[in-house]
Amino acid sequence: MDRRDFLKRTITIIAGAAIPASALEFIDPKRLLAAGSSDYKWVFLADTQKCVGCGFCVKACKLENEVPYDADVSRTWVERYVICKDGKMRVENGMPNPGFGINADSPKAGRDGFTTPQIDIGEGRHVEVKEEDISKAFFVPKLCNQCDNPPCVQVCPVGATYKTADGVVLVDRSWCIGCGYCIMGCPYGVRFFHPLLKVAEKCNFCYHRITKGMKTACVQSCPFGARQIGNLKDPNDPVTRTIMYGRVGVLKSEYGTKPQVYYLALDREVR
Amino acid sequence: MSHVWRPLFVALALVAGILIFRTFYVPKDFGVGEAGYMYGWHNFTNEKFWKEIKVKYQGSGQCKECHRENFTSIQKTPHGIIPCENCHGPGVGHPGKIAKLPIDVNRLLCLRCHAILKYPNSDRGKIRGIDPATHQDPNVECVTCHDPHNPNLGVLKKSPQRFPVYEQESKKEGRTAK
Structure with missing residues (x-):
């Protein structure tokens, strides 16, 4: 092998290695059509001013989705925040409050209200x-x-x-191996291990x-309109209009997860 | 042929074995959707599984079909905003399998909203409330004196015995309404 041959072969190998595996994949048009696109993009809007902490949403969710009623797990929950004028946590009999600097709770996920x-x-x-105070x-x-x-x-x-395609994250119960990575990976702590089915829920x-x-069970059961669901691809949807033109916040935007649950009257104390 | 090549054949056989196993084991519908390679891999038939879950909460619109009188009368009161199924339970199977929906007359049901909490940044602070510890007898259900379908305090005090819901429940438990 002379110098010229060596250089030629080297370039060929590098060029070949640079092609990603996905570029060589034969794309089946049928599969592309099946994947399709959707006219829907589901988003949620929660109003923390309107919420009165009745917990009817949690009750409805648990019954609708057959989440074990008395187990300490829930797909949705309601948190209470009580912030003091002196900015301090309250303690009981000198014992430390395990909260992270604020008085907050969600007993039984708020299932029975506050x-x-x-x-x-x-x-x-x-x-x-x-x-x-x-x-x-x-x-x-x-x-x-x-x-x-x-x-x-x-x-x-x-x-x-x-x-x-319409923006909802689902779990395939028959395919889940129950490793729990997703439960650890969620920065919002919304996932849990289903106590009966032994899969992520x-x-x-x-x-x-x-x-x-239909509306979600929590939206339908909320008497105060504190929870709303909408379609972001419909410009006339009231939820879409609030998100587009109103002042809304999201949780933990610093994680770069692009959350699709928007909040009205959110406070910096909310985690 | 040199014995040096033998490990290579073993490796190739392993790869081929895995590829053959994969073609049989991975479902035919396993693929990438609109969400792309990082977020889209799934069995497409699983979407169908989730769409076919049974709906339990039917909505007050269905209650109206038969219970029009109750539906319209409660609309005239502040309690009109509360969906029927919040207190009467999910309507799935009714009428039919479940002839009568169980009515929750527990005091705690009312306290969800009416236990007083004077919170300044929540509409909870605007709801008329009571202190559950001191308001009347904590062992008596609210429906003994209050009609949830007509939560008007003036009307109720004049006719405290008109509570069919409570009477039904009392008979069941072998108690009297008064």
Whole structure:
């Protein structure tokens, strides 16, 4: 082999190695058509001013989606935030409050509502904030953000969780191996291990309802209109209009997940 | 042929074995959707599975078909915003399999909204509420004196016995309404 041959072969090998495997894939037109595109892009809007913490949404969700009612897991939940004028946490009998610097709770995911000013700080302990000490107090409904860049889908080693064309992240129960990577990967903590089916479980915007033209169970059961679902591809949808022209916030935007649950009257204390 | 090549044949056989196994094991509909290579891999038939889950909460519109009187009367009150199924339970199977929906008359149901919490940044602070510990007898259901379909305090005090819901429940449990 002379110098010229060596250089020629080297260039050929480098050029060959640079072609990505996907470029060589034969694209089946049938498969492309099957994947299709959708006229829908589901988004959610939650109003933390309108939410009164009645918890009817959590109850409806658990019954609608057959999530074990008394198990400490839920696809959606309601959080209470009580922020004091002095900016400090309240403590009980000198014991530390395990909260992260604020008084917040979500007993039983808010399934039975909030019927007492006592804040549940875990381990059966409660603290109470005096009415005159409250600077801000409100409720925040939480559910899956159906991220445009879903970290839970990215980490799934078997392709059991995926994002549909209409923007909802689903779990294939027959394909899930229960490794739990997605549960760890979700920055919002919306995923959990289904105690009976032993697979990853999550909110899917009641996919069986929205695809039939119904509202999600939580939206339908909310008497105050604090929860709304809409189609971002419909410019006249009231939810779309609020997201486009109103002032909305999202949770943990710094993670780059592009969450699709938008909040009205969000506070910086909400995590 | 040189024995040096033998490990290569073993490796090739392994790769071929895996590829053959893969063609049989991976479902035919496993592919990439609109969401792309990073987020789209899935069995397409699984979307169908999720679409076919049974709907349990039917919506107040269905209740109206038979219970028009109750549906229209509650609309005139502040409780008109509450969907029927929040208190009466999901309507799936009714009428039919479930002849009578169980009615939740527990005090805790009402306290979800009416336990007083004076929160300044939530509409909860605007709802008329009571202190559950001090308001009347904590062991008596709210429906003994209040009609959830007509939560007008003035009307109720004049006619406290007109609560068919509570009477039904009481009979069931062998108690009397008064």
